Amino acid sequence: xxxAISAQYQGGGFKGSVRNFANYLEKENEGKTPEEQEHFxxxxxxxxxxxxxxxxxxxxxxxLAKEEPKFYSxxxxxxxRELRHIGNDLEKLREYTRELMKDYAESFNREPKKTVDxxxxxxxxxxxxFYKETDKKIQENQAYANKIMELKKEIRQIERGEEIGSVxxxxxxxxxxxxxxxxxxxxxxxxxxxxxxxxxxxxxxIVSRRDMTNSYxxxxxxxxxxxxxxxxxxxVKRGFNRDKFFKAAEKTFDKKFEYNRNFVESYQGKNLYxxxxxxxxxxxxxxxxxxxxxxxxLLRKSRVQIPSxxxxxxxxxxxxFMKLKRxxxxxxxxxxxxx
Numbered sequence: 001x002x003x004a005i006s007a008q009y010q011g012g013g014f015k016g017s018v019r020n021f022a023n024y025l026e027k028e029n030e031g032k033t034p035e036e037q038e039h040f041x042x043x044x045x046x047x048x049x050x051x052x053x054x055x056x057x058x059x060x061x062x063x064l065a066k067e068e069p070k071f072y073s074x075x076x077x078x079x080x081r082e083l084r085h086i087g088n089d090l091e092k093l094r095e096y097t098r099e100l101m102k103d104y105a106e107s108f109n110r111e112p113k114k115t116v117d118x119x120x121x122x123x124x125x126x127x128x129x130f131y132k133e134t135d136k137k138i139q140e141n142q143a144y145a146n147k148i149m150e151l152k153k154e155i156r157q158i159e160r161g162e163e164i165g166s167v168x169x170x171x172x173x174x175x176x177x178x179x180x181x182x183x184x185x186x187x188x189x190x191x192x193x194x195x196x197x198x199x200x201x202x203x204x205x206i207v208s209r210r211d212m213t214n215s216y217x218x219x220x221x222x223x224x225x226x227x228x229x230x231x232x233x234x235x236v237k238r239g240f241n242r243d244k245f246f247k248a249a250e251k252t253f254d255k256k257f258e259y260n261r262n263f264v265e266s267y268q269g270k271n272l273y274x275x276x277x278x279x280x281x282x283x284x285x286x287x288x289x290x291x292x293x294x295x296x297x298l299l300r301k302s303r304v305q306i307p308s309x310x311x312x313x314x315x316x317x318x319x320x321f322m323k324l325k326r327x328x329x330x331x332x333x334x335x336x337x338x339x
Contacts, residue, residue, distance in 0.1 A: 001265075002077040003249055007069035007221050018057040018071055018206060022050050025124050025204050038090075040122045043098055053122045053206065060120055060208045064217070072220055074205040076100065078253075081298075083199040085259050090125055090201070096253060097123050097203055103248035104207075108218055109239045119218070120208040129200040130193055137183040137190050144181040144189065148174050220245075243271075263287055264295040 008018070022040075029037040039047040061070045076097065078086075086092045101121060105114045131138050151170050157163040158170075181189040185197055211218055220240045246267045254261050263269045263284060273280040284295055 001079060001082060001250055001253060002075075003246070004075045004077075005220050006073050008071050008073070009069070015066060017054065019054050021073065022053050022057075022122075022206065025126070026050055028126055028128060038125050038127075040124045041094060041097075042122050043101060043116055043119075046094070048122060056120065057122070057206060057208050060210045060214045062210060062214045064209060068209065068217075069219075069221070070209055072207045072209065074104075074207060074220075075202060076205065076249075077202040079265065080199055081265070082253065082259065083201055086257050088199050088201055092257065093125055093201065093203060094123075096256060097205065099252045099256060100249055101205075103245055103252055104220070107220075107241045107245035107248065109241055110218075114211075114218065118211045118213075120210070120212045121205055123203055123205040125201065125203050127201050129196045129202070131190055131196060133192055138192055141181045141183050141190055144177050145191070148177050151177075262291060262294045262298060264298050 008021075025040075040050065040053050041048060057071050064070055078093075098116075101119055102116045105116045105119050108114045133139075151174050154163065154165065155167050155170050158165050158167055178189050183190040185194060188194075207220070209217055209219060220242075250261060250267050253259060269280065269283075272283065284292070287295060
């Protein structure tokens with residue numbers, strides 16, 4: 001499970017309407033019949049028009065300063081293994097979103113305790129993702145893309161009579177480079193803008209910075225973790241407990257759908273690796289045989305080269321750990337939970 005929360009940000013500040021973002025989330029509905037379209041939903045409604053989303057979010061910004069975000073964007077991306085487990089069922093994802101937003105509300109350190117009834121949000125499910133310049137596969141294909149561009153430039157120069165050479169020979173070199181690029185899809189080099197393969201279903205959530213009554217602020221990006229402060233001689237709770245939210249996000253999915261989460265894909269495992277990689281590797285090697293096999297399989301699917309590893313913790317070789325360290329780090333990063 002990958003969850004990312006980011007604040008509204010436009011042109012150097014937190015200004016403007018949610019309109020552009022909400023309209024952007026309508027892109028997958030283009031060319032589809034009303035029955036085929038995916039609509040915004042919230043805790044109680046299954047189909048909300050985009051204009052209603054814009055009106056509600058833009059109208060819920062009382063007392064927010066210009067330098068403060070008016071809303072937050074949350075992206076919830078279940079891993080391929082999680083999507084397969086629930087059959088990529090959109091109704092189950094809607095159910096999960098509504099349970100997740102309960103966890104979100106309960107992660108605010110406030111008195112009285114916050115519930116999902118205090119949160120103004122709208123969510124939308126998308127099916128597709130497209131490769132972009134920051135993707136690893138695009139970056140690793142870039143050297144081949146650059147050479148192909150140079151060859152195409154040479155061809156144009158020859159065709160205009162500016163250079164002398166064999167166009168056919170250059171075209172053959174381009175074909176060869178296209179085939180040699182390390183990342184391919186259906187026999188073609190993966191390029192920027194190409195649709196990603198496999199299940200890519202994910203959920204976008206627009207969350208208002210203000211509560212449902214537009215009376216007070218609820219910021220998941222607060223610099224204050226769950227803590228208390230003195231305000232006019234009174235202890236006041238503040239902050240957002242990120243660890244609590246991340247753990248709850250996994251627990252809710254696992255309990256609701258009876259999902260058996262492996263240590264490698266768990267928040268606990270990712271957190272342990274970030275704090276103590278050697279201990280992470282020792283725990284992984286000490287997992288029961290079946291779980292360990294699944295863990296290694298998950299890492300291999302992430303293109304990690306795994307050497308022969310002793311199963312006895314006392315025999316763990318530091319050299320073997322260092323070989324795995326970089327690959328495991330990349331694997332965890334691709335499926336982690338971030339804010």
